[in-house]
Amino acid sequence: QVHLVESGGGLVQAGGSLRLSCAASGRTFTRPTMGWFRQAPGKEREFVAAIKLSGGSTYYLDSVRGRFVISGDSARNAVYLQMNSLNPEDTAIYYCALDRHPAGPSNQASRYDYWGQGTQVTVSS
Secondary structure, eight states: OOOEEOOOOOEEEEEEEEEEEEEESSSOOOOOOEEEEETTHHHHHHEEEETTTTTOOEEEETTTTEEEEEEETTTTTTEEEEOOOOOOGOOEEEEEEOSSSSOOOSSGGOOOOOOOOOOEEEEEE
């Protein structure tokens, strides 16, 4: 059984920063991709960022590129999301996800095999 556990969410004022962390346990993956998605109230889940843990290829949602930085630790099957210059539109539940296939990072939720429970990020104006 694979478990993804997120941490680091919280409440922050606009312009502030947060760092999310996620670690996968229960199985070893050869060349996984790990990513972050988010879902705001009344909206569909959307892709935020992803990273190929071996090699470090990254992929970002246009609206977060330059503000968010995704990084990973292949030895720990862990992924991090440094979020800077946060604005109220970033308020959402953020989900960590893992794609066990060796292809490059994807923005398609259907590609991801395992999901965390989510962590709330709230940005006040």
